[in-house]
Amino acid sequence: MASRRAHSSGDRDKSSGLRNGYSRGPRLNGKPASDLYKKHFYESFEQPPLYVPVLTYMGYGIVTLFGYLRDFLRAWGFEKCHAAQERKEQKDFVPLYQDFENFYKRNLYMRVRDNWNRPICSVPGPTFDLVERVTDDYNWTFRYTGRIIKDVINMGSYNYLGFAENHSEFLKPVAEVMMEYGSGVCSTRQEMGNLDKHIEVEKLVTQFLGVEAAMTFGMGFATNCMNIPALMGKGCLILSDELNHTSLILGARLSGSTIRVFKHNNMQSLEKLLRDAVVNGQPRTHRPWKKILILVEGIYSMEGSIVCLPEIVLLKKKYKAYLYLDEAHSIGAVGPTGRGVVEYFGVDPADIDVMMGTFTKSFGAIGGYIAGKKELVDYLRGYSHSAAYATSMPPAIAEHIVRTLKCIMGLDGTTIGAERIRKLKENTRYFRQHLQQMGFIIYGNEDSPVVPLLLYMPGKVGAFARRMLKKNIGVVVVGFPATPIVESRARFCLSAAHTQEMLDRVLTVLNEMGNFLRVKYSRKPRNSCPELKYDENYFEFDI
Amino acid sequence: MLKIPWNYSKKEGSFFPCPGQQSPNKIVHWLFVGHYWVQLCFYCVFQAPAYHLILEGILILWIIRLLFSKTYKLQERSDLTEKVTESLLRNGSQNHLSLQYQRSTLPPTHKIVVNGNECINFASFNFLGLLDNEKVKNVALASLKKYGVGTCGPRGFYGTFDVHLELEDRIAKFMRTEEAIIYSYGFATIASAIPAYSKRGDLVFVDEAACFAIQKGLQASRSNIKYFKHNDMDDLERLLKEQEFEDQKNPRKARVTRRFLFVEGLYMNTGSICPLPELVKLKYKYKVRIFLEESLSFGVLGEHGRGVTEHFGVNIDDIDLISANMENALASIGGFCCGRSFVIDHQRLSGQGYCFSASLPPMLASAAIEALNIMEDDPDIFRKLSQKCQQIHLALHGISGLKVVGESFSPAFHLQLTRSRGSRENDVKLLQEIVDYCQNRGIALTQARYLDKEEKFLPSPRIIVNIFCIWYSASLSASQNFIVK
Ligand SMILES: Cc1ncc(COP(=O)(O)O)c(C=O)c1O
Numbered sequence A: 001m002a003s004r005r006a007h008s009s010g011d012r013d014k015s016s017g018l019r020n021g022y023s024r025g026p027r028l029n030g031k032p033a034s035d036l037y038k039k040h041f042y043e044s045f046e047q048p049p050l051y052v053p054v055l056t057y058m059g060y061g062i063v064t065l066f067g068y069l070r071d072f073l074r075a076w077g078f079e080k081c082h083a084a085q086e087r088k089e090q091k092d093f094v095p096l097y098q099d100f101e102n103f104y105k106r107n108l109y110m111r112v113r114d115n116w117n118r119p120i121c122s123v124p125g126p127t128f129d130l131v132e133r134v135t136d137d138y139n140w141t142f143r144y145t146g147r148i149i150k151d152v153i154n155m156g157s158y159n160y161l162g163f164a165e166n167h168s169e170f171l172k173p174v175a176e177v178m179m180e181y182g183s184g185v186c187s188t189r190q191e192m193g194n195l196d197k198h199i200e201v202e203k204l205v206t207q208f209l210g211v212e213a214a215m216t217f218g219m220g221f222a223t224n225c226m227n228i229p230a231l232m233g234k235g236c237l238i239l240s241d242e243l244n245h246t247s248l249i250l251g252a253r254l255s256g257s258t259i260r261v262f263k264h265n266n267m268q269s270l271e272k273l274l275r276d277a278v279v280n281g282q283p284r285t286h287r288p289w290k291k292i293l294i295l296v297e298g299i300y301s302m303e304g305s306i307v308c309l310p311e312i313v314l315l316k317k318k319y320k321a322y323l324y325l326d327e328a329h330s331i332g333a334v335g336p337t338g339r340g341v342v343e344y345f346g347v348d349p350a351d352i353d354v355m356m357g358t359f360t361k362s363f364g365a366i367g368g369y370i371a372g373k374k375e376l377v378d379y380l381r382g383y384s385h386s387a388a389y390a391t392s393m394p395p396a397i398a399e400h401i402v403r404t405l406k407c408i409m410g411l412d413g414t415t416i417g418a419e420r421i422r423k424l425k426e427n428t429r430y431f432r433q434h435l436q437q438m439g440f441i442i443y444g445n446e447d448s449p450v451v452p453l454l455l456y457m458p459g460k461v462g463a464f465a466r467r468m469l470k471k472n473i474g475v476v477v478v479g480f481p482a483t484p485i486v487e488s489r490a491r492f493c494l495s496a497a498h499t500q501e502m503l504d505r506v507l508t509v510l511n512e513m514g515n516f517l518r519v520k521y522s523r524k525p526r527n528s529c530p531e532l533k534y535d536e537n538y539f540e541f542d543i
Numbered sequence B: 001m002l003k004i005p006w007n008y009s010k011k012e013g014s015f016f017p018c019p020g021q022q023s024p025n026k027i028v029h030w031l032f033v034g035h036y037w038v039q040l041c042f043y044c045v046f047q048a049p050a051y052h053l054i055l056e057g058i059l060i061l062w063i064i065r066l067l068f069s070k071t072y073k074l075q076e077r078s079d080l081t082e083k084v085t086e087s088l089l090r091n092g093s094q095n096h097l098s099l100q101y102q103r104s105t106l107p108p109t110h111k112i113v114v115n116g117n118e119c120i121n122f123a124s125f126n127f128l129g130l131l132d133n134e135k136v137k138n139v140a141l142a143s144l145k146k147y148g149v150g151t152c153g154p155r156g157f158y159g160t161f162d163v164h165l166e167l168e169d170r171i172a173k174f175m176r177t178e179e180a181i182i183y184s185y186g187f188a189t190i191a192s193a194i195p196a197y198s199k200r201g202d203l204v205f206v207d208e209a210a211c212f213a214i215q216k217g218l219q220a221s222r223s224n225i226k227y228f229k230h231n232d233m234d235d236l237e238r239l240l241k242e243q244e245f246e247d248q249k250n251p252r253k254a255r256v257t258r259r260f261l262f263v264e265g266l267y268m269n270t271g272s273i274c275p276l277p278e279l280v281k282l283k284y285k286y287k288v289r290i291f292l293e294e295s296l297s298f299g300v301l302g303e304h305g306r307g308v309t310e311h312f313g314v315n316i317d318d319i320d321l322i323s324a325n326m327e328n329a330l331a332s333i334g335g336f337c338c339g340r341s342f343v344i345d346h347q348r349l350s351g352q353g354y355c356f357s358a359s360l361p362p363m364l365a366s367a368a369i370e371a372l373n374i375m376e377d378d379p380d381i382f383r384k385l386s387q388k389c390q391q392i393h394l395a396l397h398g399i400s401g402l403k404v405v406g407e408s409f410s411p412a413f414h415l416q417l418t419r420s421r422g423s424r425e426n427d428v429k430l431l432q433e434i435v436d437y438c439q440n441r442g443i444a445l446t447q448a449r450y451l452d453k454e455e456k457f458l459p460s461p462r463i464i465v466n467i468f469c470i471w472y473s474a475s476l477s478a479s480q481n482f483i484v485k
């Protein structure tokens, strides 16, 4: 299984007091730097009671033992092996997979496989319809029953602003462009695939982000891994957060630069690496690094944490490094007018050298952008791997992005965009506060619409997801290797399209489920009873 | 810093160091000891050879320098970067040719408006003309109405739609393989598939002319790469033999080193076809697995458009993995890999572009399904396409100064200068003049774009000519005349 954190050096440092339910009074060089933050910045990573990780490890141990036993039975033909086999003609080739590679898949993943890749057959809006599937052989194969599970509440899609929708009125311009241009492009940006629609999107993105220029690409993943190599090369240093997304890691690796990893959102660790890099230069030769690039994300999708941007900007200026900020999850989702973490912290966009983001999340489309200074974007137009070798964004998608951007910016003459941003913020606070009140351990920033709820034990992961589906709620659960081995979790993504009733239903069910599965591990003080109060004036907003 | 343990006696104002409460006797004793040492030094100085003295002198001076030179302070050193930090961008980006993008306004179908001129399009990879097909558009529209635009999630997390499953199924059936997997971007397909199988330490044999996506995938896999000359089977066999010899020396390592052979059906960079039957023979002889990239040949070659395997009549099961993008003949977006389940299924957890990126928008998947329907219903288009290719190929032969590179049945071939104008830059300029000339006269051509610094084996400058099967002969002959110039 591909690990998301392929280059993280190991488990996170739990001993540093930083992680345990701290209210981050931001610090720099040991001095509090609270004046950097215009508002309260609270992130929590509470640790469970000690018996939880112990039991979790035991759980994995038992599953592994049984895995060996069953592999033994399979090898001797006592148990039928369902996995696809190598062709007879090629049995004498070097095996395509090493045995241990698939041990995890055969013996752990297969037991809970039904909780992923669930097929849906409607808009991935606040509720969706799932195609029912059953298995007759313990998840090795699935059979579709032909029935449809209607109106499942969707707590999994990254539909932050609710733009995954199919109102015919909203879709009209998209449909028109599609009928005019067709669905694809059939060429690259540098050859014949530079359409007027792309230029329109780029203008709007530029305006939205308050930068000099922007360029769009056909896929968010590829935006990272095909542009970082155009910027960095041999003799350059990349400092990357340990929880960065695979696409950033891959891009960094493809660039051929040296990569060093700092602890998640830990400014001391970053500063140490920066100082070390500036003082010592390259290994052996001690020549100074050609360039130093800090790679961070806006919101980390597995932790729900928000990057400490003001401190990073300070550090970056102090050590003359460059900053690459991936706003995949944060653009549209945070900030008073949805302009991402840059606006959330009130940082000047000109201080971020490369602003990257994707259109797959808040905008409900596909593709990515890179924005920044005009020279940067002009340079990328010439040298980005994506511009020269990969197909450009389909015009209909571009039209959809234009529409959503206009809506968010209020250029369509309505306040729908602003309302959605406000609603998302409300939903986020509401949901997070109630989960915390109920005694769940949830990670991350109080303003992050990504809400990880810690389940820890592998057995509970499968049980949780299945039972939630029985109650018509679709949740995402993630375990090792996407998370540290003891920190399996469920992840909720809030959306502006979630209504009060939906959230209340989810919360009620979660409350029962938490009691049933005994996953309310939090030891934080909470108010006596978690009543589900929803009041428009309940929260303060500084918009 | 040295700490001086003695206090200077201020009272007497003398220079004598006065250790605490010690008596004068002690001081006298110390003076004696000092005197003795000074005498000893003089004695040594007069006895020692000259070079010794010089050396010692230098040594003492050096020690003094070390003692007095400044210790190294962090804050002061950090300004060091100011002078050496390079700009994030490489120099010379300003007047790069590719900055001057062509700007197309009408849909890039067979007619296109480029920089304000209406042209016949020879520049897009829309071979079957499906981009402008009403049926495809209508199906995509219906899908748009049902599912909206984006999927808002990777395949694992509610990003799997019923149309994705249908498309995978249809592709597998069309190609007559066990399983297919789709990606949301053509480039990411082979670039993610390669590192899913080939790991550090594995051995990879690649054609020199392999496209950029393969090169990037190989780089990500960190395997050992061996390049063989373009389409040169003898060279490949030589490499394989060499490897066999190596293996005999180290059989234990050989038993765990996977070997792969990466080839393209029709090469994007040269327009020529790979000798698949020979490759398959070599596969079984030397036990390497063949991965075949068919982005140009899928939907083009073969009686039913199944690509090079059908063209040569090779059993598709002999190829371990076939990958192609749906951005050329299928005129949609995305890519797929197909083959046996044993091979393909592995990507569902290990293909990075598959697991960690949002899935293909359902309307594009529906468009691809409809395009497949059309290809299945009317295999005649492949014959027509091949005819048109040959016609244009013939017509373009014998233009003075330009040579045609590529197979005559390939819908994407290249025009190259017969004689170089000295440097790459001049060649590029001349070709650009030709492109501009044609564009002003209603023919859209484009140069193949390469990133000079990134390519392992940089192809020489060239113009790509793409053929559509839906052109009318009248416009064709007109075009020929113009290109002939
Ligand atoms: C931080 C980050 N960057 C990039 C991506 C990839 O974006 P896309 O889904 O548009 O390929 C993701 C998606 O999950 C992400 O979380």
Ligand SMILES: Cc1ncc(COP(=O)(O)O)c(C=O)c1O
Pocket (backbone or CB within 6 Å): A004, A116, A245, A301, A302, A478, A482, B153, B154, B155, B156, B157, B355, B356, B357
């Ligand atoms: C199985 C699986 N699929 C997909 C993903 C993609 O997650 P994201 O959308 O954050 O990239 C993950 C995340 O780690 C995963 O573990």
